[in-house]
Structure formats: structure tokens, C-alpha cells
Amino acid sequence: MKNTISISIFLVLIFISSCNEQKGKLEKSVIEQAEETQEDKFYLNCKKKSINGIEFKACIKRPGNFTIINSDKKLVYEHEDNPAEFEFSDFNGDGFSDILLDYFTNVPGIKELLIFNPEKNDFERIVGFTNFPSAIKIKGTDFYYSYHRSGCADNNWDSDLFKIIDNKAIRFGNIKGIGCGIDNENGIYINKVNGQKLEQIKFTPREEGYWDGKWEFIEKYWTKNHNKFE
Known part of the structure; x- marks a missing residue:
């Protein structure tokens, strides 16, 4: 009888611990989502792309700069002039997505080009591409x-x-x-x-x-x- 009670109490404690753990995770998730929502209200346009096994998030932010962060939330690129639009595209045909930045100009087709560097897992601006x-x-x-x-x-x-x-x-x-x-x-x-x-x-x-x-x-x-x- 005592063994049965002990086992029951043990199971109850495990259940309570599991509930608390799930509650903690839920609260943490809610907090993180709230922080992300608070941060994203300044972003006009964000796009995500998985490249070389890493997820990158590129964003136009006003006020602020065009930025790219990786899945570890590390800033891998920052551009002072925000584009009007941008897209992920394998421009140089090496199998990795690059980024083309569009701007409002009098000459159609002018873009900035950011080439993905698979060795450094970051992006590099191509000078003179405009x-x-x-x-x-x-x-x-x-x-x-x-x-x-x-x-x-x-x-x-x-x-x-x-x-x-x-x-x-x-x-x-x-x-x-x-x-x-x-x-x-x-x-x-x-x-x-x-x-x-x-x-x-x-x-x-x-x-x-x-x-x-x-x-x-x-x-x-x-x-x-x-x-x-x-």
C-alpha cells in the first residue's frame, strides 16, 4: 500500500513538473513573440531564405538601414540606403541565393547586388554594379x-x-x-x-x-x- 502511494505521489510530482516546464516554455515563447512583434513594427518588408543550411532574414527598416541577420540573430550585412524592394535570386549561378536591391531611379533596371559568400556565410556588395x-x-x-x-x-x-x-x-x-x-x-x-x-x-x-x-x-x-x- 505504501509503495502504491509513493508511486502515485511520484507520478503526480512528475506531472506537475512537466506542466510547469510546458508553462515556462509557453511563457517564454509568448514573450519572444511579443518582443519580435514589437521589433518588427518598424520593418516595412522582411524576407527569409535558407542558404547553405542557414536561415537568413533580410529587412527594410524605416527609420533605419537594410539589414541581414542569420538564424543566430547575428548581423551579417548592413546597407545604409534602404531599397524600394529586394529579392533573393541566384544571380551568379553558383547554386546559392544572392540579393538584388531595387531603387527608384530615372533609369530602369538599376540595382545593387549582394553576392552570397558560402565560405564566410555572409553577403558581399558588388562595387560598381549600379x-x-x-x-x-x-x-x-x-x-x-x-x-x-x-x-x-x-x-x-x-x-x-x-x-x-x-x-x-x-x-x-x-x-x-x-x-x-x-x-x-x-x-x-x-x-x-x-x-x-x-x-x-x-x-x-x-x-x-x-x-x-x-x-x-x-x-x-x-x-x-x-x-x-x-
Whole structure:
């Protein structure tokens, strides 16, 4: 009889202890959720992404900066200028998600690029990337090309060939389209780039006006000829 009572008391104590433990966890969870809610009221937009086995949370905060923290709540990146929007995207095709930051500008397609570093498990800003709007990677290569309007209702335009080297966007080539100039200036100029110097290697005249076939021309030219600019 005494053994039965002792066992019953022991089981009751275990039950009470378990209830207290669950209550403590619940209270802790409620407190943490309240703290997170209090903190998140300043965030306009937050997105989470699991990369290399680690969850990252990127947020636009006003007032404040654009920030990225990991699952240990460690700040791994901070950007003073808040973007209008951002997205996780494997821009360089290495299998890890990067981050593209969008801004309100007069030139469509201007973005900041943050490349994920899988060795450090953090993000690194690519210097000079904003010089290459609407950038597209050439499949199977380390090259990218961009496009931007250069005036006259998009009759004048530029496309630059570039690489990302040591976290810098470096220009190697340029295609300049002019369709709004003096008659003998209208055409397609293809240039090799050496630092800030342009060396014209080809000129093809064309008629004045908007050229809707330029998109296909740009893609095909850079895809076929990018190695000539190294």
C-alpha cells in the first residue's frame, strides 16, 4: 500500500513538473513573440531564405538601414540606403541565393547586388554594379551584359559587357546604338574597353529611329563574341 502511494505521489510530482516546464516554455515563447512583434513594427518588408543550411532574414527598416541577420540573430550585412524592394535570386549561378536591391531611379533596371559568400556565410556588395542596369548572365560563362537608354526616347542606347572580379563589376566591352543623331552618325558602334578608354572595333550604319530588333541583336552578339573582349 505504501509503495502504491509513493508511486502515485511520484507520478503526480512528475506531472506537475512537466506542466510547469510546458508553462515556462509557453511563457517564454509568448514573450519572444511579443518582443519580435514589437521589433518588427518598424520593418516595412522582411524576407527569409535558407542558404547553405542557414536561415537568413533580410529587412527594410524605416527609420533605419537594410539589414541581414542569420538564424543566430547575428548581423551579417548592413546597407545604409534602404531599397524600394529586394529579392533573393541566384544571380551568379553558383547554386546559392544572392540579393538584388531595387531603387527608384530615372533609369530602369538599376540595382545593387549582394553576392552570397558560402565560405564566410555572409553577403558581399558588388562595387560598381549600379553602372550595369538590367544585367543578364551569359550562360556557361563568367560574363554578363547590361542595357540602358542613352537618350532620344531610347533611340540612343548602350549595352556593356562585364565581369565580377574581386567583388567589383569590371567593364570589358560596349555596344552603342545611335538612332537619333546626324545621318552619318546613326548606327551600331562596337567598342573594346581598356579602363576608361573605348577602342572602336566595328561600326554598322543603320537608319534613324527606334530599332526593335536590338534586344535579339545584343543577346546574340555578346553570346557569340564575348571571348573576343578578354
